[in-house]
Each structure stands twice: as C-alpha cells, then as structure tokens.
Amino acid sequence: xxxxxxxxxxxxxxxxxxxxxxxxxxxxxxxxxxxxxxxxxxxxxxxxxxxxxxxxxxxxxxxxxxxxxxxxxxxxxxxxxxxxxxxxxxxxxxxxxxxxxxxxxxxxxxxxxxxxxxxxxxxxxxxxxxxxxxxxxxxxxxxxxxxxxxxx
Amino acid sequence: xxxxxxxxxxxxxxxxxxxxxxxxxxxxxxxxxxxxxxxxxxxxxxxxxxxxxxxxxxxxxxxxxxxxxxxxxxxxxxxxxxxxxxxxxxxxxxxxxxxxxxxxxxxxxxxxxxxxxxxxxxxxxxxxxxxxxxxxxxxxxxxxxxxxxxxxxxxxxxxxxxxxxxxxxxxxxxxxxxxxxxxxxxxxxxxxxxxxxxxxxxxxxxxxxxxxxxxxxxxxxxxxxxxxxxxxxxxxxxxxxxxxxxxxxxxxxxxxxxxxxxxxxxxxxxxxxxxxxxxxxxxxxxxxxxxxxxxxxxxxxxxxxxxxxxxxxxxxxxxxxxxxxxxxxxxxxxxxxxxxxxxxxxxxxxxxxxxxxxxxxxxxxxxxxxxxxxxxxxxxxxxxxxxxxxxxxxxxxxxxxxxxxxxxxxxxxxxxxxxxxxxxxxxxxxxx
Numbered sequence: 380x381x382x383x384x385x386x387x388x389x390x391x392x393x394x395x396x397x398x399x400x401x402x403x404x405x406x407x408x409x410x411x412x413x414x415x416x417x418x419x420x421x422x423x424x425x426x427x428x429x430x431x432x433x434x435x436x437x438x439x440x441x442x443x444x445x446x447x448x449x450x451x452x453x454x455x456x457x458x459x460x461x462x463x464x465x466x467x468x469x470x471x472x473x474x475x476x477x478x479x480x481x482x483x484x485x486x487x488x489x490x491x492x493x494x495x496x497x498x499x500x501x502x503x504x505x506x507x508x509x510x511x512x513x514x515x516x517x518x519x520x521x522x523x524x525x526x527x528x529x530x531x
Numbered sequence: 532x533x534x535x536x537x538x539x540x541x542x543x544x545x546x547x548x549x550x551x552x553x554x555x556x557x558x559x560x561x562x563x564x565x566x567x568x569x570x571x572x573x574x575x576x577x578x579x580x581x582x583x584x585x586x587x588x589x590x591x592x593x594x595x596x597x598x599x600x601x602x603x604x605x606x607x608x609x610x611x612x613x614x615x616x617x618x619x620x621x622x623x624x625x626x627x628x629x630x631x632x633x634x635x636x637x638x639x640x641x642x643x644x645x646x647x648x649x650x651x652x653x654x655x656x657x658x659x660x661x662x663x664x665x666x667x668x669x670x671x672x673x674x675x676x677x678x679x680x681x682x683x684x685x686x687x688x689x690x691x692x693x694x695x696x697x698x699x700x701x702x703x704x705x706x707x708x709x710x711x712x713x714x715x716x717x718x719x720x721x722x723x724x725x726x727x728x729x730x731x732x733x734x735x736x737x738x739x740x741x742x743x744x745x746x747x748x749x750x751x752x753x754x755x756x757x758x759x760x761x762x763x764x765x766x767x768x769x770x771x772x773x774x775x776x777x778x779x780x781x782x783x784x785x786x787x788x789x790x791x792x793x794x795x796x797x798x799x800x801x802x803x804x805x806x807x808x809x810x811x812x813x814x815x816x817x818x819x820x821x822x823x824x825x826x827x828x829x830x831x832x833x834x835x836x837x838x839x840x841x842x843x844x845x846x847x848x849x850x851x852x853x854x855x856x857x858x859x860x861x862x863x864x865x866x867x868x869x870x871x872x873x874x875x876x877x878x879x880x881x882x883x884x885x886x887x888x889x890x891x892x893x894x895x896x897x898x899x900x901x902x903x904x905x906x907x908x909x910x911x912x913x914x915x916x917x918x919x920x921x922x923x924x925x926x927x928x929x930x931x932x933x934x935x936x937x938x939x940x941x942x943x944x945x946x947x948x949x950x951x952x953x954x955x956x957x958x959x960x961x962x963x
Contacts, residue, residue: 481889
C-alpha cells in the first residue's frame with residue numbers, strides 16, 4: 380500500500396505531465412489538440428482538488444485539530460488555481476498564444492509552490508498522525524477516486 | 532496552535548525579500564565599474580581590485596539574493612517561518628549592504644579601518660539573520676519532510692558560519708596583525724572553498740532538489756544522490772581543512788579533486804535531468820540555468836588544471852566561470868521566476884486581479900538581458916588572458932547588472948500600477 384504522500388505526490392507529477400503537454404501544443408498553435416489536453420488537465424486537477432477538499436483535508440483537520448490553519452490556506456490556493464485555469468481556458472478559446480503562455484506560467488508557479496507546501500507539510504503530517512488502518516482506507520478511496528476521474 | 536509555516540501571516544511582506552533582490556544587482560554594477568576604472572585587476576587573484584570585485588559579487592550579489600530568497604522560501608520548503616521577518620530583513624539588509632561596501636572598499640583601497648568596520652557589520656548582519664533562521668528551523672522541524680531540503684539548508688548555514696569565521700579571521704590578520712596557525716593563502720583558499728561549496732553550492736543544491744523537478748518538470752534527482760551529496764560535500768570540506776592544518780599534501784590534493792567531482796556531479800546530474808524535461812520548449816530563464824551548469828562544469832575543469840599549473844590566470848578563470856557563470860547564472864534565472872511570482876502573489880492575496888507573470892515581466896527584456904549576460908561572461912573570460920580587455924568586460928558587466936535591476940524594477944512598477952488600478956476587497960490579506 381502506498382502512503383498518502385506517495386499517492387498524492389505521484390498525482391501532482393501526473394498533472395504536471397498533462398499540463399506540459401497542453402502548454403506544448405498551444406505553443407505549436409495546435410489549438411484543437413491543446414483544447415483536448417487542457418480538458419484532460421482540468422479534469423485531473425479538479426479530481427485532485429476534490430479528493431483533498433472532501434477527504435484528505437477533513438482528515439487532516441480532525442487529526443491535528445487545526446481547522447483554520449494550513450487547510451484553509453490550501454483551499455484558498457485551490458480557488459486561485461481554479462481562477463487561473465479559467466483564465467487559461469479563456470486564452471485558449473481566443474487562441475491567444477501570448478496570453479496562454481502568461482497564464483500557463485502563472486498557473487505552473489502557483490501550482491508548484493502549492494505542491495511544495497502539501498508535499499512537505501500536509502501529506503507528511505497525514506502520514507505521521509493518522510492511524511495505519513485509517514491511512515490505508517483513505518489512500519485506497521482517494522486512489523480509486525483519482526483513477527475513476529481519469530478514466531471518465 | 533497555528534499551522535507550521537503555512538498561514539498567510541507566514542508570507543513575509545513583499546518588501547522584506549524585495550530589498551535584497553533590488554540591492555543585489557547594484558553591487559554587480561559597482562563590480563563592473565571597479566573593473567572599468569581599476570586597471571589591470573584581473574592579472575592575479577591577489578590584486579586588491581580582484582579581492583574587491585570578488586566580494587562585491589559574492590557578498591554583494593550572491594549572498595544578498597540568497598538571504599532574500601531564504602526569507603521567502605523557508606516557510607514553504609521547510610515549514611519554518613522566521614520571527615518578525617520584516618524587522619530581521621531590515622536589520623540584516625542594512626548591515627550587510629553597508630558591511631559589504633566597507634569590506635570591498637577596504638580590500639580595494641587598502642583601508643584597514645573601513646575593512647574591519649565592514650567586516651564587523653557584515654558578520655553582525657549575518658548573525659542576526661542566522662539566529663532568526665535557526666529559531667525558525669527549530670520550530671518547523673517536526674513535520675517529517677519527504678525531501679532533503681531542510682537538512683541541507685542547515686548544512687548550508689553551517690557552511691556560511693565557517694566561511695564568515697574564516698573571512699573574519701583573515702580581516703583580523705590584515706588589520707590587527709592576528710597570527711594564524713597556517714599560511715595566509717591557505718586560509719584564503721579555505722574561506723573560498725567553504726563559501727563556494729559549503730554554503731553557496733549546498734544551498735543551490737538544496738534549492739535545486741525542489742525547484743528543478745517542479746518548475747522545469749523533470750524527473751526527481753536520484754534519491755541516493757540527494758541523500759549523500761550535501762553530507763559528502765561538508766565531510767570533504769572538513770577533511771580538506773584538516774589536511775591543510777596538518778599539511779598532508781596527498782589528502783589535500785584528494786579532497787580538492789573530490790570537491791571538484793562533487794560540484795561536477797551536481798551540475799552534470801542537473802543537466803541530464805533538464806535534457807529530459809517534459810517541458811519541451813524551455814523558456815529563457817531555464818536556458819540561462821543550463822548555461823550556468825555548463826559554466827560551472829568548465830570552472831571545475833579549470834580549477835583542476837590550476838592544481839598542476841602555476842600560471843596566474845587559471846584560478847582567476849575558474850573564479851569567473853564558477854562565480855559569474857555558475858552562481859550568477861542560476862541566481863539570475865531564479866530571480867526572473869521569484870520576483871514576478873511574488874508580485875503576483877501579493878496582488879492576489881490583497882484581493883486584486885493580478886496581471887499574469889508574462890505581463891508583469893515579458894520575455895523580450897529577459898532574453899535581451901540574458902544575451903548581455905552571456906557576452907559579459909565571454910568578455911570576462913577573454914579579459915583574464917588579454918588584460919587590455921578588462922575595462923570592456925567592466926562595461927559589459929555593469930550593463931548586465933544594470934539591466935537586471937531595470938527588469939526587476941519593471942515588475943515592481945507593474946505591481947504598483949495594478950494595485951493602483953484596483954480597489955482591494957475589504958477584509959482581504961493586504962500586504963505591502
């Protein structure tokens with residue numbers, strides 16, 4: 380069984396890969412394929428956010444007693460990323476390569492500094508604070524959710 | 532209890548790191564002007580001018596940016612936030628800026644009192660910063676991190692302490708006639724070695740373990756490599772220091788070669804990962820980072836040559852390639868990512884619709900400045916062999932850093948314009 384850290388970190392990297400593909404297609408001016416890749420990325424990103432917001436963050440809050448701290452900031456950053464993703468989609472609809480590149484750059488940095496915090500604070504705390512069986516149950520259900528969202 | 536370094540209150544105000552980022556390029560400009568007006572500075576590493584330029588660059592440019600960046604990233608990568616970041620930034624920045632200016636002037640102009648005063652200020656500023664960092668790290672240590680970055684940060688700080696201690700004792704030799712147990716050039720070499728490898732390279736590597744895979748979308752560094760690299764560097768530096776103290780030539784030789792190999796191993800691994808990036812169209816700062824890795828590799832090669840050859844130009848050339856090419860290049864590349872992002876972050880946190888990164892700082896001015904940077908490195912290398920080119924290298928160097936300053940200022944203005952154009956939401960996290 381993978382730890383929550385391994386599972387979620389791996390999903391971050393998967394999302395990065397799909398993101399890079401969409402960025403590459405847009406910079407080639409291949410807008411049709413870029414749109415498909417961006418859709419795939421948005422689906423993966425939203426599934427990841429959903430898994431955290433509905434399952435992992437509540438578990439974190441319960442295990443640590445911190446409801447107004449790190450998870451609140453993480454949720455807020457998710458919203459910022461959703462906004463930037465919408466701006467990215469808008470640039471794609473307009474087929475504006477410059478705007479797309481600028482929004483993509485912004486989203487990438489936003490995403491990575493957010494991932495850094497989750498991977499260095501939130502996930503390790505989940506791994507260390509939750510009882511073993513609870514960890515297994517969570518990572519199985521989150522893993523299933525992520526796979527299903529990807530297949531849909 | 533609040534979270535370990537993940538609250539908005541842990542994000543230091545924009546002005547805390549920004550003051551370091553904006554001051555740093557100005558030291559680069561002064562280094563260029565020193566080279567322009569200083570005559571044949573580059574004929575040997577021991578000329579007063581060469582010592583002044585080295586410190587303008589190492590303490591004025593590199594150290595300023597590194598400390599500014601640490602203020603910002605310690606909460607993110609180590610879950611460790613400094614107490615009162617704005618006050619720490621204020622004290623450290625003023626002390627280090629005046630201290631570096633005094634140190635460089637004292638070395639260049641042969642003014643012992645200014646040199647000593649500068650060194651005291653510089654060491655004092657570092658002491659304040661390091662104490663705050665140690666406090667932050669001790670509080671943020673409980674999260675069970677899955678990267679080597681927090682451990683390597685501590686090692687880098689230890690390297691900085693040794694570098695500063697050796698440097699300060701050298702200043703006491705020059706100004707107060709302190710007697711050292713080993714020859715002066717040996718202590719200078721140790722001071723430089725601890726500074727380059729024990730502090731700057733370990734810090735750069737600690738940042739790279741995180742930054743390269745994440746922002747350039749590459750595979751992770753091999754785990755065994757990141758586990759062993761920084762401890763191996765620090766252990767080798769200790770062995771080298773002991774070998775110098777007890778004058779064991781073979782051990783000294785092996786330690787220096789090992790340090791060169793470790794440096795080359797870092798640069799080579801980074802280049803390999805970057806060559807397999809999933810971002811197939813690298814942006815300009817990414818290319819600058821790669822160029823810096825090649826310069827560092829060349830620098831290591833030249834350093835090894837200097838072990839066999841007594842010619843004066845090898846150590847100077849190695850210094851140019853490693854300091855300006857390697858560290859200067861990676862730091863410039865990182866500044867181009869950090870400063871626009873921080874401007875964006877602070878606008879967003881203030882509830883203002885922020886322009887995207889490329890509107891805050893477009894590619895074209897970055898690309899042009901980085902071209903001057905390449906020209907500057909090439910001219911500096913030529914000037915090592917053709918001293919008459921030194922003033923020209925000085926001009927290009929001053930233009931390079933002046934342009935970097937202008938590009939960073941452009942971001943600050945773009946942020947100000949965006950803030951003026953918008954009315955912040957009530958109750959938002961306004962930071963200035």
